[in-house]
Amino acid sequence: MDTVVTSASRRSFLKASAAIGGGLAIEFTLPANSLAQSRGVAAGQEVTAWILIYPDERVVVRIARSEMGQGSFTGLPMLVAEELQCDWKNVSAEYASTTEQMKRNRVWGSMSTGGSSSIRTSHEILRRAGATARTMLINAAAQQWNVAASECVAENGVITHAASRRSTTFGKVADAAARLDAPKDVKLKDPKDWKLLGTARKRFDIPDKVTGKQVYGIDVTLPGMLHASVMQSPVFGGKVRSVDSAAAEKIRGVKQIVRLENAVAVVADNWWRANQALKTVKVEWDEAGNSNVSSDSIMALLSAGLDDPAIPNAKKTGDAATALSGAARVMEAEYFTPYLNHATMEPQNCTAWVKGDKVEVWAPTQNAEGTVTEAAKALGVPEINVEFHKMHLGGGFGRRGVVQDFVKLAVLVARQVNTRLDVPVKLTWSREEDIKQGAYRPVSLYRMKAGLDAAGNITAWHSRIAAPSIMLSFQPDRVRNGIDTNALGGFIDMPYTVPNTQVDYSLKQPHVPVTFWRAVAHSQNPFARECFIDEMAHATNKDPVEFRRVILKAGDRNLLVMEAAARAAGWNSPLPAGVHRGIAVQDSYGSYAAAVIELSVSDAGEIDVKRVVVAVDSGYVVNPDSAKAQIESNVVYGLTAALLGEITIKNGRVEQSNFYDYQMLRINRIPKVESVLVPTGGTAWGGFGEPPLSPLAPALCNALFAATGKRIRSLPVKNHDLKQA
Amino acid sequence: MIKLNINGKTHQVDVEPEMPLLWVLRDVLGMTGTKYGCGVAQCGACTVHVNGEAMRSCSVPVAAIEGKKITTIEGLSQNGLHKVQKAWIEHEVPQCGYCQSGMIMAAVNLLERKPNPTDADIDLAMTNICRCGTYVRIRAAIHAAAKA
Numbered sequence: 001m002d003t004v005v006t007s008a009s010r011r012s013f014l015k016a017s018a019a020i021g022g023g024l025a026i027e028f029t030l031p032a033n034s035l036a037q038s039r040g041v042a043a044g045q046e047v048t049a050w051i052l053i054y055p056d057e058r059v060v061v062r063i064a065r066s067e068m069g070q071g072s073f074t075g076l077p078m079l080v081a082e083e084l085q086c087d088w089k090n091v092s093a094e095y096a097s098t099t100e101q102m103k104r105n106r107v108w109g110s111m112s113t114g115g116s117s118s119i120r121t122s123h124e125i126l127r128r129a130g131a132t133a134r135t136m137l138i139n140a141a142a143q144q145w146n147v148a149a150s151e152c153v154a155e156n157g158v159i160t161h162a163a164s165r166r167s168t169t170f171g172k173v174a175d176a177a178a179r180l181d182a183p184k185d186v187k188l189k190d191p192k193d194w195k196l197l198g199t200a201r202k203r204f205d206i207p208d209k210v211t212g213k214q215v216y217g218i219d220v221t222l223p224g225m226l227h228a229s230v231m232q233s234p235v236f237g238g239k240v241r242s243v244d245s246a247a248a249e250k251i252r253g254v255k256q257i258v259r260l261e262n263a264v265a266v267v268a269d270n271w272w273r274a275n276q277a278l279k280t281v282k283v284e285w286d287e288a289g290n291s292n293v294s295s296d297s298i299m300a301l302l303s304a305g306l307d308d309p310a311i312p313n314a315k316k317t318g319d320a321a322t323a324l325s326g327a328a329r330v331m332e333a334e335y336f337t338p339y340l341n342h343a344t345m346e347p348q349n350c351t352a353w354v355k356g357d358k359v360e361v362w363a364p365t366q367n368a369e370g371t372v373t374e375a376a377k378a379l380g381v382p383e384i385n386v387e388f389h390k391m392h393l394g395g396g397f398g399r400r401g402v403v404q405d406f407v408k409l410a411v412l413v414a415r416q417v418n419t420r421l422d423v424p425v426k427l428t429w430s431r432e433e434d435i436k437q438g439a440y441r442p443v444s445l446y447r448m449k450a451g452l453d454a455a456g457n458i459t460a461w462h463s464r465i466a467a468p469s470i471m472l473s474f475q476p477d478r479v480r481n482g483i484d485t486n487a488l489g490g491f492i493d494m495p496y497t498v499p500n501t502q503v504d505y506s507l508k509q510p511h512v513p514v515t516f517w518r519a520v521a522h523s524q525n526p527f528a529r530e531c532f533i534d535e536m537a538h539a540t541n542k543d544p545v546e547f548r549r550v551i552l553k554a555g556d557r558n559l560l561v562m563e564a565a566a567r568a569a570g571w572n573s574p575l576p577a578g579v580h581r582g583i584a585v586q587d588s589y590g591s592y593a594a595a596v597i598e599l600s601v602s603d604a605g606e607i608d609v610k611r612v613v614v615a616v617d618s619g620y621v622v623n624p625d626s627a628k629a630q631i632e633s634n635v636v637y638g639l640t641a642a643l644l645g646e647i648t649i650k651n652g653r654v655e656q657s658n659f660y661d662y663q664m665l666r667i668n669r670i671p672k673v674e675s676v677l678v679p680t681g682g683t684a685w686g687g688f689g690e691p692p693l694s695p696l697a698p699a700l701c702n703a704l705f706a707a708t709g710k711r712i713r714s715l716p717v718k719n720h721d722l723k724q725a
Numbered sequence: 726m727i728k729l730n731i732n733g734k735t736h737q738v739d740v741e742p743e744m745p746l747l748w749v750l751r752d753v754l755g756m757t758g759t760k761y762g763c764g765v766a767q768c769g770a771c772t773v774h775v776n777g778e779a780m781r782s783c784s785v786p787v788a789a790i791e792g793k794k795i796t797t798i799e800g801l802s803q804n805g806l807h808k809v810q811k812a813w814i815e816h817e818v819p820q821c822g823y824c825q826s827g828m829i830m831a832a833v834n835l836l837e838r839k840p841n842p843t844d845a846d847i848d849l850a851m852t853n854i855c856r857c858g859t860y861v862r863i864r865a866a867i868h869a870a871a872k873a
């Protein structure tokens with residue numbers, strides 16, 4: 001098996017294989033170095049913490065972030081290789097070990113994969129690592145030859161001293177280079193000299209993903225392993241009052257019923273049996289007083305927040321109230337976005353094996369250090385006692401980041417099992433559990449008021465937003481004076497030049513857990529902002545592109561991407577009969593994105609989205625093919641949410657349970673997608689995993705207005721009747 | 726004992742007749758290339774071939790397919806890559822990749838039935854879910870594989 005997916009030091013490998021008895025099943029979790037050793041092949045030399053170089057010229061780049069489909073496992077090594085000047089053919093990647101991270105004073109920095117940050121927050125450190133290693137390799141060769149390092153050059157993994165016509169390879173000098181001190185200062189290339197960055201490179205992870213060889217968290221298979229299925233309190237925050245598991249205990253293969261404070265799990269010799277048995281368990285829950293909460297009561301709560309005259313003010317420029325009272329025309333609108341589940345294709349899962357005060361954990365996570373912390377906290381052991389194997393993810397989208405509930409449950413279940421049986425336990429959530437026990441994209445309610453002068457210029461814009469705070473659940477100190485600015489992106493930093501603005505925010509926190517969902521507030525706020533702008537453009541008989549052009553500053557990259565998208569879409573050219581278009585623009589995570597959507601609506605109200613053009617300025621593009629894939633991905637994820645996505649609450653619990661009632665777009669409804677990459681360089685590196693999503697919902701609804709004259713102010717679109725009268 | 730013919734090999738499994746094929750593959754035989762996504766025939770992540778027909782193995786009781794010829798993603802690439810897998814690599818289709826075993830099994834079956842599928846054929850046959858949104862490339866790769 002060559003599917004090397006997690007990393008550990010040689011020492012931790014030896015420990016792991018001893019613990020497991022050297023079983024072959026564990027081999028997939030071995031890093032390249034351990035694999036090499038287990039086969040009697042020479043080990044790689046660490047030339048900087050990020051780079052291993054082997055005698056056979058292979059270069060293994062250590063990855064601190066997670067591969068969840070976005071291409072980091074290939075994009076991050078490209079940053080290293082650009083400066084290292086090795087042969088790209090020899091490069092591969094492995095995850096950095098969390099145990100080594102702890103022992104080595106967090107040498108790999110952040111291991112968190114969220115906020116579209118993998119490349120934009122580590123490009124410099126990785127390029128530096130590449131340049132540092134190259135310098136060390138050159139120095140080692142120069143020492144062996146007794147020549148000045150400045151006379152040597154490295155290209156494609158070969159170091160040459162032209163004057164003496166000598167050459168050697170990275171693989172040959174790696175051992176000597178690894179013993180040298182790292183240079184303090186290295187110079188990075190001017191982007192115009194890049195050879196690798198900006199070129200389309202094949203992703204490393206793809207071959208194993210077409211043969212079924214890729215081992216995800218849910219595929220972890222260990223000798224003697226047991227399987228668990230779990231049921232948490234259907235009403236969030238509820239606790240187990242009593243359990244009747246008599247029927248379950250009689251089911252074939254069932255080993256144990258585990259009762260936790262807020263959940264019940266059945267452990268069996270395979271997952272199906274565990275899950276079948278779980279369905280027979282009768283649990284009485286203490287619903288913690290939340291059994292009356294419903295989508296309606298949550299709406300009433302948000303609405304009351306907006307009615308409150310004492311609503312906190314988050315931002316103010318000029319005097320919106322006065323400007324509104326003096327406006328020639330005042331427009332008002334209320335918008336709403338629902339809770340959403342991430343619905344990663346791979347349900348939540350985690351494998352754990354508690355051995356005394358130590359634990360070994362396998363999980364697909366966006367946040368490896370967070371996983372270690374969660375496991376340690378749940379068991380009350382020091383973090384260094386957690387040996388963690390990071391697995392590739394079957395989708396993340398924010399679900400596997402800050403919230404590590406799947407890890408907590410798995411280690412708690414394993415602890416109970418491991419008091420009797422010394423075997424690992426893989427806890428896999430059913431899809432139903434995954435839908436009903438999410439950490440959701442928050443709901444939000446908006447009331448906006450805009451003042452226009454006689455010429456149709458916006459003079460004032462007052463936005464009131466009521467929404468739960470994500471920060472409140474894990475970094476409450478980030479909520480100041482009742483305001484979580486994270487919920488207000490797109491409003492408090494609005495690029496439009498409106499002289500008088502006011503943004504108020506009412507923090508309302510129902511019992512439904514919330515977390516980051518792809519693009520976070522930028523998945524919802526742009527819907528309200530960019531549709532309201534469209535309303536103003538139509539009300540004043542202006543073209544939506546022209547209307548925005550007037551209120552965007554010259555040089556604003558929002559303007560640049562809007563124009564790039566409009567140009568690529570042929571905004572000013574006529575459309576075929578029955579086809580209509582809409583546009584929207586939004587910046588987020590350091591990048592700027594605009595979308596033009598073309599669609600038609602049948603007399604019966606059926607929507608046919610035909611074409612989506614998305615332009616993105618991310619400063620730089622590392623792997624253009626991955627960038628385009630992210631645009632395509634965001635189009636599907638964003639349109640799915642806008643057209644179909646909603647999680648609703650009744651009796652304190654989620655009403656949806658699987659893909660038949662939490663629906664997804666399938667291939668038959670996917671439009672043509674055109675990606676327009678317009679990186680403007682400079683010093684700013686923007687993200688790519690989320691920014692393309694932001695303009696999609698508003699561009700869609702603006703196109704629907706153009707098609708039907710109906711203004712959609714609440715998502716999802718499926719709840720609106722678009723039948724032509 | 727239930728006798729199963731999987732990828733040309735015979736396996737004897739001692740399981741309940743109603744146990745879905747998916748879990749026999751994954752948890753009894755350790756063949757994890759076939760994925761669990763929903764368990765209710767909605768997503769297609771578990772797609773395999775039974776006597777040359779694409780089936781959602783999460784909803785096929787193992788007793789119903791005793792003696793039939795089962796092919797999984799692992800069996801598709803036993804002797805080098807299938808042209809669909811090659812097209813998938815060429816078009817860089819997978820993102821997270823979790824749905825792709827099922828997608829590929831569905832696409833192979835489509836091409837067996839319709840060597841030159843139209844877009845409408847693809848819409849009809851490829852009803853699997855991909856949360857990463859690789860549909861655009863799936864369509865392109867199927868057309869490319871048809872020409873290969």
Ligand code: FES
Nearest residue numbers: 762763764769783
């Ligand atoms: S797991 Fe079988 S269709 Fe979803």
Ligand code: FES
Nearest residue numbers: 821822855856857
């Ligand atoms: S590639 Fe991730 S679900 Fe399809």
